[in-house]
Amino acid sequence: MLLLPLKLCKPGMRLGRPIFSDDGLVLLNERMELTDPLIKRLAQFGIQFLYVEDSRTDDIVMNDIVSQETRSRAVSEVRTQFRKIMSEETTRKSINAMRLDVSFKSVVNSILDDITSNSDTMMMLVNITASDHYLFQHSVDVCIYSTVLGQAYGYSRDELYNLSLGALLHDIGKTQLPQDVLLKPGRLTPDEFNIVKMHTTLGYQLLKDLPNVPLLSAHVAFQHHERLDGSGYPRAIAGDKIHEYAQWVGIADVYDAMTSHRVYRKAMLPHEAMEMLFIGAGTAFDKNKVELFRDKVSIYPLGMIVKLSTGEIGAVVDINSSTPYRPIVRVLYDENRQPISPYEVDLSKASSVTITEANVAFEDQSA
Secondary structure (H helix, E strand, O other), X not given: OEEEEHHHOOOOOEEOOOEEEOOOOEEXXXXXXXXXXXXXXXXXXXXXXXXXXXXXXXXXOOOOOOOHHHHHHHHHHHHHHHHHHHOOOOOHHHHHHHOHHHHHHHHHHHHHHHHHHOOOOOEOOOXXXXXXXXXXXXHXXXXXXXXXXXXXXXXXXXXXXXXXXXXXXXXXXXXXXXXXXXXXXXOOOHHHHHXXXXXXXXXXXXXXXXXXXXXXXXXXXXXXXXXXXXXXXXXXXXXXXXXXHHHHHHHHXXXXXXXXXEOOEOOOOHHXXXXXXXXXXXXXXXXXXXHHHHHHEOOOOOOEEEEEOOOOEEEEEEOOOOOOOXXXXXXXXXXXXXXXXXXXXXXXXXXXXXXXXXXXXXXXXXX
């Protein structure tokens, strides 16, 4: 199957994987034929990519580091609990009564179980879940990224739990912000941005006194926008004054935000977002942590259409775990964009060949 941006999907194509709602229900089953109205509807749901059937790449095996069932349940739980907090009737006393630690304990443990049992699987988080609010999916994605990084770093199960819970709740303070500011479809004014920046402190205040929520998890919410060079907020602390859990979550938060579609800007491609992280490595972010992130994230997910420096166009069909940024590409079109008999190029061995463009428009997409 191929992984295509929604804008490149055409009527007549068939889904290669099902699409879920953020409460875990199947909206569209695999093999469903796409139509113009359906594509437009998916765009309204915030879907950025679709897996579509393709006979030349039907042997691609998708191994999710976190199962769709676990992910959907996590998004659903975040959605339910965050919406309760957002309601006008919610008070600080009722938030304490919700016992968020209980609500999310099983979710976090399921994520931990999936990740630890798939430790050799590369992260390839692609948004094919329909959601009515960016905050819900973002919270789960950042949790998954951060947990994978923590496991690769060597944290114990208890340490991973504290990190994962903090990552899942890192943006909980945004439930306390005016929704017209949080969801504004345009650039924020300086005053509005100052309001949004309050979510770190608000999140910490919500979490620090909740029963059985580790204080370190609350500090993740407090510190995830702090930066190594002191340029962050809310306290402009620097260096090792920022807890390493918050540093991991800060990297994951920025990467996921850059690669997610928002009303006011289009999503960056994964490799573009990774380049931005490396620009900040050594100043805003710890360089070693950014390098580990690069080594654990597949910036060219399986099925993605890429253009090579040779001018040829193909699909990513496998990931080299030691060099995930140099995958194996099955070439489908020559430099003139004419279909050819497919053959594969392992970019970890073909050092003179590079990927120059991702998500390339190409002909004969219904092959």
